[in-house]
Amino acid sequence: MSDVEVLKPLKTWSHLAARRRKPSEYEIVSVNLQYNDRPGSAAPYELDPNVFMNRWYVQHRNGSPLKHKDWNSFRDPDELIYRTYCLMQDGQETYVYSLFDQFNAREHDQALTPQWAGTLARLYTPGRYLLHTVQMASAYLAQMAPASTIENCASFQAMDSFRWLSHIAYRTKELEGTFADKGFGKDERQYWEQDPAWQGFRELMEKTLVAYDWAECFVALNLVAKPAIEEGMLRLLGNIGRRNGDLVMSLLADAELIDATRHRRWAASLVKLAMETEGNADVIRGWIAKWTPLADAAIDAYTSALAESPAAAEAAKQATVTFRASLGL
Amino acid sequence: MALFPLTSNFQEDFVLQLVAVDTENNMDEVAAAAAVHSVGRRVKARPGVLRVRRQGASEPFARDLKVADAGLRPMECVEIYWEGSTANLREPRH
Amino acid sequence: MSSKDISTAHLNNRVGPVLRQGALAKAVAEAAEVDNPERVIAIDDKVAYVRISTDGEMILRRTTIEEMLGQPFQMRDLEVELSSFSGRIDNAEEYIRFYFEKTF
């Protein structure tokens, strides 16, 4: 054994050590964390290779038409790690709750018109169902993503969706206190399941939830559905809210859109990485073409319930197009 | 002549071990091959003859029986023990 | 563990928090005495963690912990130190309750 080389300690993990640059905290704790993609292993997970979940990952992750030789080279442009996520969002929540506090103290809701309150009851508070589907779909994307750096972004996105949903729940309760006759806290499910205004988003998300190929899920959710929801519902309600004296709605939408913008940053980075592989652009374009009509129809259906339609619908759809155009597809 | 893997359960040892023998080996040779991995490592050497039996059998294989003729399956667990030693009878379960 | 016999060790109805060592664990131990005057509170100090337990039910009130700590305290802050607990949990804003209840 005397001529055998004895491995020496390295400055960082061996998988990061080949590079000259000192790895960041983000890289040390975020890169290559999955082990279900080990080269040469019989199956993703250490069980019978044919057990259902192994086949599921082989089909819906490894077998995706979107290919890349090294998904682990993906980096979150924001380099968020758990610690910084909580730090950042605690700060954001402190801001949002101070809004709630101040506006409540100023009797903000009492100044809203009953008509606007009715709009909120029909077109805002049922949104918790919609955002919950985004939470669920993001968590699916997280569990199927082919790299931990992608998985983390999708996980934080699921958490952010729950954040937005929680804001709605909070506002539902507050509004119920002021407008007892508008059905706040009672009628949301009925609106979500029956009101034509919601059926487009509902169809879009129910179908996105069963887009089980990881990359199709990503495209449908992050490039099509979320932008449609963010532009067609959140931003729109924020804008219209401002005109209706609902500063809480507009400031809240602004606060949430900070998260949405971050989601678009990582989505854009992932698209950029995917485009390194020939053929992927077509795959992505194909999915966008498949999903966009549903999203556009969702925006149309939703905005048709608002006086601002159809201009608002066009603006929202245009914003989603602008986002996708920025991806260089 | 073929390599034949067996699982060795050596008297008073704590672990089952892989022992590669040859189909032409007789049971004394199997016992000796198994002993290499237990005796003097974790089990004290004793005088006497080592016998081999199928797990759970009350009688050992004949000492000159060839592995090929013993009807053992690859990796089957055999017990190796000192003939006449006390407590070589095994409880069927732990 | 009062029982030395492992085969009967599960026959207990002990409930209560297991807290990481520190000022809060001390305050909670004191609060447990105050808030559960009719019960005998056991404190098992394992240095890294402190097991505070009693039979059947233990209630801890925010205001009592605040008093014992000598500084403002939110019930949710208990989680920072609450490494484990025995029994079931009911965490409200003004109190936290650990209790034993056989469902079926």
Add this chain to the structure above:
Amino acid sequence: MTVLNRLDWYDIARNTNWTPKYVSDQELFPEELTCAFGLAAEAFEEYDEPYKTTYPEYVKIQREKDAGAYSVKAALERSKIYETASPGWLAVLKSHFGAIARGEYSASSAECRMVRFGRAPGMRNMATFGMMDEIRHSQIQLFFPHQYVSKDRQFDWAFKAYDTNEWAMLAARHFFDDMMVTRGAVGVGLMLTFAFETGFTNMQFLGLAADAAEAGDWSFSSLISSIQTDESRHAQIGGPLVQILVKNGKKAEAQRLIDISIWRAWKLFSILTGPAMDYYTPLEHRKQSFKEFMQEWIVGQFERSLLELGLDKPWYWDNFLKEIDEQHHGMHLGVWFWRPTVWWNPAAGVSPAERQWLEEKYPGWNETWGHCWDVITENALEGNMAKTLPETLPVVCNMCQLPINYTPGPKWTMRDFPLTYAGRDYHFCSEGCRWVFEQEPGRYKDHQSLVDRFLDGQIQPPDLGGALKYMSLAPGEMGDDALKFAWVEEVRAERLKKAS
């Protein structure tokens, strides 16, 4: 303050179940991913998570927790724990981080399974926090050991271990993959959160924290006990599921999954936690024996909660209680004897004083394990080191993937638990592991253990050297006796003293 109380709006945030229209319920919640045992969505409407947390509370509390844990690390950075810790304690750290850190990351994916395929919104929301918690646990448990990589190549395994076919990692993956990421949402809730996290993680994260505090490693103690505060919250996902299943006539199904998880968790912890507590931790720092910790956490606290929720003791409970006394001694001896095949340096833990402690905690130890260690000690005393090392592979269990071992000595209790299924012979370490296989052979049947792979010719050359290569272990990483046999000198000194 004019903000609402949490409970005013909490229920609204978990009232998000709807009836799908554009896809079928079955497409949205396939049974394999949901594991609802055929129960309709309505059965889960009663789900009521007992440990309630909201988004703003979560980020605030978790921020505080991290501030605490990271500040302890920063404060202790200069305390030279690595330089001053006993070699045995370093074995605890290395085995812990290697086997745990990236497993936690996988647990995050399992929590995602519950977020997407759980049938109750409360479950999905709590699992959203669980998903986050497990990212925390993987990241913080990579960040802490990373500070040691430049001192000791074995610490590279805090990251690397999961990428290898090292045998203990193969066992860890087989266990974690079986009860976390390859199960449907309810399965995850029962097996990961209820059985594993309300039960066994307390052993590793609190029991070991107690030893760490005694050993003066406050950084580690604070880290893992902080991790367990997250576990104790999201572990509560499982309890309400148990109640729903029992109520809807699925008690046997719930019991089966939980029994599988407990048995399998026990096997892994008998090798991960048992040796750490009873052999690696320096004698003077052992807060309690492994058995005493098992009694405190698993028997006194966890078993009780099984019964409380309407389940029974697992069928193997009596065997389990016996094994608490014995199994980990064999796991330890196996790890130590095959020490080149692990990424840490196991402390033998059998100096005269330590043997006395073992005999006291485990009466009969000297007449059983002691016999094997006597032979090893003699060889070491005589400098016959080759005989303290193996020349073959142990036969490993086709379920737990751990060496098939049991109590040695005159009673000679060890045996194989074989099974022939669909023409293939399997070997198990216990009735428990064989029973797990029989519950659902399709989950396990075509998996190859390390020994199967060896016999299949996948390990070349077919010797210990080839096996080490297959396990990605090279000199500089391979384990050796933690104290470099210094403990043998204590034996020698004692003998001289007695002789004079």
